[in-house]
Amino acid sequence: MDTFDKTALNRVRRLPERGRYDRETIYAIVDEGLICHVAFVDGDQPFVIPTIHGRLGDEIVLHGARASRLMKHIAAGNAVAIAVTLVDGLVLARSVFHSSMNYRSAVLFGHGRLIEEGAEKLAALEAVSEHLARGRWADARLPTPKELDATLVVGVPIDSASAKVRTGPPGDDEEDYALPIWAGVLPFQMQAQAPLADPRLREGIDAPDYVKHYVR
């Protein structure tokens, strides 16, 4: 199945023409976003926490300390909503009313599960690491059994999801196009800067290509 069913959970209500339900669009956003925001309910209270993530097929994987409230909550099988949002630009219409943003956002719904088995746990950690910096896993010092034990890894199989995408120039009211007001798009880009070597870096170690030429 290449698209998610449109249900009460994931239906894009406002501006439904911006809604997308296909995995290709949704997962491209999930994979490009550096971080996600995880929402959960404790009692009646909503919480939202930013965290790093990885994706393995139809599952989002997350990790944290064994003592983390978020991780324990997800590991216990509770419902979560996960948002990944990419801001592409300001849309400056002539009217305030039609001003907007260009963006690509995905919201995913599922219930958590604990990932405990050794090989699966390591694969999930590798997915998170490679999500942030592809190539790093092969270079870095991998987790020891003690470190693995201190880490809680959870998965959220994606039950439902949708994306919302806006692109292109502003859309003003027809009579406003005659106004002497500048209009257009101010694009934004998340850009990697020059890497800063650790002050304690051993001499003669160059930054690897996946750091020097980082792209998302």
Place this chain on the structure above:
Amino acid sequence: MDTFDKTALNRVRRLPERGRYDRETIYAIVDEGLICHVAFVDGDQPFVIPTIHGRLGDEIVLHGARASRLMKHIAAGNAVAIAVTLVDGLVLARSVFHSSMNYRSAVLFGHGRLIEEGAEKLAALEAVSEHLARGRWADARLPTPKELDATLVVGVPIDSASAKVRTGPPGDDEEDYALPIWAGVLPFQMQAQAPLADPRLREGIDAPDYVKHYVR
């Protein structure tokens, strides 16, 4: 009061040394972030939606269409959690275990209210507009009574909040500093690109300075 009380709601549980409770730190993050993520509960189900925001003193202001579920939910006085997150860089430690991100994140808690009175509603819309592009409000065509009527504006007075901040180089285990692995920080920056004029822009209108020299 310049700091928020530390309570069960806002206490930074993991890595408490990264926690901040002062308004100055928290509001600087809120004001720099282009967007926020709003979490709310409908039934038992958590939802999270990205949206643009403004801040007026100790209140977050948001707007949307009158039909928006999120806006109606907030206007009805329900509890929300709002996150604003700035990603400053990848922290590449020699070990996967100590790898991290440099970030500044704020999470705010409150209950919504409808902002209906004309002058207050307009001030809130101005705050959102100026939050995105300072100077735009004075240039753009302001909302008509009909547009105002189609827009729902809500406020979330901030009852509780905290921030979490990580900066600086990786912190590896002492014995790992001898490893022949590059370590350091890859800084990220959200950068405005060259403005793209609307294809239907009238001739002879230059992009204003707040667009050409956009800074956050």
